[in-house]
Amino acid sequence: MGLADKAKNAAEDLAGKAKEAAGRATGDERLEAEGEAQQTEADVRQAGEKVKDAFR
Secondary structure (H helix, E strand, O other): OOHHHHHHHHHHHHHHHHHHHHHHHHOOHHHHHHHHHHHHHHHHHHHHHHHHHHOO
16 A cells, blocks of 8 residues: 555544544534544545555
8 A cells, every 4th residue: 555545544534533523522413424434435445455455
């Protein structure tokens, strides 16, 4: 996995965590769900990159 991809996935994960926390703090279930979805997307991308690296 390239360094840029790692950084992008980490940033996406952190943004998702921030959204989730803000949603919880304000009682906004939609924002909380968006944060969780964003974290999941980052995890899936990271897993995909690891699979690509395994076949190199």
